[in-house]
Amino acid sequence: MFKILKKEELNPTVTRMVIxxxxxxxxxxxxxxxIFRTKEDxxxxxxxxxxxxxxxxxxxxxxxxxxxxxxELNTLNEGDSIHDLVGPLGRPSETEGLKKVAVVGGGVxxxxxxxxxxxxxxxxxxVHSVVGFRNKDLVILEDEFNAVSDKVxxxxxxxxxxxxxxxxxxxxxxxxxxxxxxxVIAIGPLVMMKFVCKLTKxxxxxxxxxxxxxxxxxxxxxxxxxxxxGGETKFACVDGPDFDGHQIDFDEAMHRGTMYKExxxxxxxxGCNLLKKEVL
Amino acid sequence: xxxxxxxxxxxxxxxSQEPNVRNKNFEEVALGYTYExxxxxxxxxxxxxxxPCQSGCPVGIDIPAFIGKVAEEDMEGAFKILSASSALPAxxxxxxxxxxxxxxxxxxxxxxxxxxxxxxxxxVADWHREHSDEKPEMPQSNGHKVAIIGAGPSGLTAxxxxxxxxxxxxxxxxxxxxxxxxxxxxxxxxxPKTIVQKEIDNLKAIGVDxxxxxxxxxxxxxxxxxxxxxxxxxxxxxxxxxxxxxxxxESLKGVYSANEYLTRVNLMKAYKPDSKTPIKHSKNVAVVGGGNxxxxxxxxxKRLGAENVYIVYRRGMEELPARxxxxxxxxxxxxxxxxxxxPVEVLGDEDGMVCGMxxxxxxxxxxxxxxxxxxxxxxxSEFELEIDTMIMSIGTSPNPLIRQTTPGLDTNRHGxxxxxxxxxxxxxxxxxxxxxAVTGAATVILAMGAGKQAAKAMDxxxxxxYNEQ
Numbered sequence: 001m002f003k004i005l006k007k008e009e010l011n012p013t014v015t016r017m018v019i020x021x022x023x024x025x026x027x028x029x030x031x032x033x034x035i036f037r038t039k040e041d042x043x044x045x046x047x048x049x050x051x052x053x054x055x056x057x058x059x060x061x062x063x064x065x066x067x068x069x070x071x072e073l074n075t076l077n078e079g080d081s082i083h084d085l086v087g088p089l090g091r092p093s094e095t096e097g098l099k100k101v102a103v104v105g106g107g108v109x110x111x112x113x114x115x116x117x118x119x120x121x122x123x124x125x126x127v128h129s130v131v132g133f134r135n136k137d138l139v140i141l142e143d144e145f146n147a148v149s150d151k152v153x154x155x156x157x158x159x160x161x162x163x164x165x166x167x168x169x170x171x172x173x174x175x176x177x178x179x180x181x182x183x184v185i186a187i188g189p190l191v192m193m194k195f196v197c198k199l200t201k202x203x204x205x206x207x208x209x210x211x212x213x214x215x216x217x218x219x220x221x222x223x224x225x226x227x228x229x230g231g232e233t234k235f236a237c238v239d240g241p242d243f244d245g246h247q248i249d250f251d252e253a254m255h256r257g258t259m260y261k262e263x264x265x266x267x268x269x270x271g272c273n274l275l276k277k278e279v280l
Numbered sequence: 281x282x283x284x285x286x287x288x289x290x291x292x293x294x295x296s297q298e299p300n301v302r303n304k305n306f307e308e309v310a311l312g313y314t315y316e317x318x319x320x321x322x323x324x325x326x327x328x329x330x331x332p333c334q335s336g337c338p339v340g341i342d343i344p345a346f347i348g349k350v351a352e353e354d355m356e357g358a359f360k361i362l363s364a365s366s367a368l369p370a371x372x373x374x375x376x377x378x379x380x381x382x383x384x385x386x387x388x389x390x391x392x393x394x395x396x397x398x399x400x401x402x403x404v405a406d407w408h409r410e411h412s413d414e415k416p417e418m419p420q421s422n423g424h425k426v427a428i429i430g431a432g433p434s435g436l437t438a439x440x441x442x443x444x445x446x447x448x449x450x451x452x453x454x455x456x457x458x459x460x461x462x463x464x465x466x467x468x469x470x471x472p473k474t475i476v477q478k479e480i481d482n483l484k485a486i487g488v489d490x491x492x493x494x495x496x497x498x499x500x501x502x503x504x505x506x507x508x509x510x511x512x513x514x515x516x517x518x519x520x521x522x523x524x525x526x527x528x529x530e531s532l533k534g535v536y537s538a539n540e541y542l543t544r545v546n547l548m549k550a551y552k553p554d555s556k557t558p559i560k561h562s563k564n565v566a567v568v569g570g571g572n573x574x575x576x577x578x579x580x581x582k583r584l585g586a587e588n589v590y591i592v593y594r595r596g597m598e599e600l601p602a603r604x605x606x607x608x609x610x611x612x613x614x615x616x617x618x619x620x621x622x623p624v625e626v627l628g629d630e631d632g633m634v635c636g637m638x639x640x641x642x643x644x645x646x647x648x649x650x651x652x653x654x655x656x657x658x659x660x661s662e663f664e665l666e667i668d669t670m671i672m673s674i675g676t677s678p679n680p681l682i683r684q685t686t687p688g689l690d691t692n693r694h695g696x697x698x699x700x701x702x703x704x705x706x707x708x709x710x711x712x713x714x715x716x717a718v719t720g721a722a723t724v725i726l727a728m729g730a731g732k733q734a735a736k737a738m739d740x741x742x743x744x745x746y747n748e749q
Contacts, residue, residue: 223522223537255632260558
């Protein structure tokens with residue numbers, strides 16, 4: 001059992017939880033993930049680690065309520081415990097030796113992009129963060145990104161906060177201004193990562209993306225999380241979740257992500273009115 | 281006590297659920313012998329002094345002795361003999377390939393059918409579970425600690441043997457539940473999970489600690505296990521990544537590995553109507569492969585309501601690697617065998633969902649390295665099969681997490697951990713390995729046999745390290 005020490009609503013459908021998990025906190029690195037089960041008979045759901053504190057022995061997760069499993073997790077409060085938490089899984093993001101990086105985060109993907117930006121910043125790397133949200137109500141981690149970035153471009157679809165437009169517009173502008181990036185790290189919805197990669201390919205900038213496919217065990221057993229990378233089958237849980245974005249078959253990954261769409265839809269309609277609102 | 285022998289050339293058939301009833305439920309197919317059936321079957325044993333059956337058992341159970349006790353109606357005595365050699369008798373009685381092991385060597389099998397050793401083993405273990413409230417005795421501590429990686433059949437067997445020798449045993453399991461393939465792979469209808477749980481509870485009762493949600497190689501390394509005071513480590517992490525064929529369309533929605541399909545159904549309980557685990561409710565399913573896992577996947581799909589379930593296998597019926605009994609059960613339940621058939625492409629619709637499979641017919645040529653006749657494509661035999669789900673069951677390769685994080689641990693080109701002969705010693709001092717992590721995908725009982733041998737070797741290693749007798 002893993003106790004929830006802190007719970008905070010970042011926006012109407014995104015929640016942050018700080019969880020007591022000393023063994024995981026001791027080993028966690030940016031880019032790695034955990035799998036949780038809220039209760040004894042719950043689904044196993046992977047979530048990328050949003051932050052960790054080795055001394056306090058805590059890991060932070062930030063999740064969006066998208067289906068029954070995340071909805072159930074959100075019913076827990078401070079002082080309650082999560083039944084199972086396993087990790088840190090996957091390979092850490094590679095941050096060594098990078099001097100100047102653009103970190104692109106979209107929506108709740110910013111929760112995963114943030115620890116990577118933080119680590120790069122701690123390594124003395126120049127960090128330009130481009131973060132995008134649908135509107136100002138959905139913005140998360142703005143202060144956190146400001147604290148670890150040399151430059152932050154805040155983008156919203158409707159212009160209600162920061163600049164109106166997509167993350168790709170801002171990124172292209174930064175590149176055109178003459179910023180020479182060693183790497184672009186893009187984390188967000190598949191469609192966003194696909195278009196960031198399309199853009200950076202034109203400018204020939206290496207781009208790393210973090211994949212979050214459907215997964216069960218997360219330890220290299222079920223094979224559900226397979227992704228085609230450079231024509232080869234890779235498993236996000238043990239080979240990733242970070243991959244060279246220019247090699248990924250995004251269209252296939254998008255198709256695979258909809259495997260249980262109806263099932264999720266049904267769970268949403270059954271359980272939660274909040275989710276009927278259009279978000280992200 | 282003199283027992284009058286039963287000279288019936290046939291073994292007592294196993295009472296089972298009717299095929300057309302059981303292919304719609306997940307309850308156990310084989311119902312088990314009654315008391316009378318068990319005693320009567322036990323009387324077929326000739327108590328051969330050379331005990332050929334025992335030599336066929338990977339964990340070396342004294343088979344004529346336990347069967348003798350059943351014939352004398354001393355069921356508790358029979359259980360004591362079984363449990364002296366096997367940590368999981370109720371499991372082995374159900375899933376061992378007895379026909380190629382103990383029963384394959386039975387003298388009664390020469391002129392008739394062998395003694396139903398597996399069925400008797402199951403009867404005794406079940407009888408004990410249902411009738412005995414005797415608590416297992418806590419062994420006296422010998423002051424040493426050992427760690428076991430993986431709570432599957434191999435790890436649990438080693439854990440049981442080492443705990444009985446007085447070791448403080450901690451088993452680290454990556455999943456949220458102990459049991460390994462016994463809980464994620466083998467379906468409820470072949471091995472009820474309450475039985476697995478009971479066997480695990482018995483290990484806990486003799487002091488074995490099981491820590492779930494612990495992925496060794498990630499949360500702790502093998503080096504750290506030694507730093508924590510363990511004198512030896514046994515790696516029984518099992519088989520890992522599922523293999524795919526590398527044909528076009530394998531990433532379409534509706535293509536599962538058998539591991540994923542069975543894990544959803546068994547471990548994640550998708551077979552229960554109120555389960556929150558998503559699973560596709562298919563109409564036409566093709567399971568590619570011919571092993572026991574393929575049979576489990578096919579029979580599960582049928583029970584989840586599929587109308588047509590095909591086993592697609594590139595060799596013939598004779599070559600199917602699955603146990604004969606599993607093949608028979610599958611046939612009775614209406615699984616359609618498309619042997620000498622090989623898929624060459626998975627076809628998808630505009631949504632990326634599987635809608636068919638392109639196959640070729642095969643014929644058998646000369647024997648290959650494995651001694652089986654090599655399948656060759658029949659020219660111009662291409663045809664399409666209408667399916668909405670494909671389950672790949674063509675094997676697995678060992679889990680990569682431990683070898684990636686353990687310096688000095690050598691693996692072969694397939695990723696299997698290299699060990700020194702039978703005792704399971706790896707290329708690292710104090711580190712032993714066995715089961716599928718060493719052999720690649722094999723059977724429950726072979727993994728248990730490896731666990732047993734490793735436990736013995738670990739005990740000898742630790743005792744010699746401390747100059748103990």
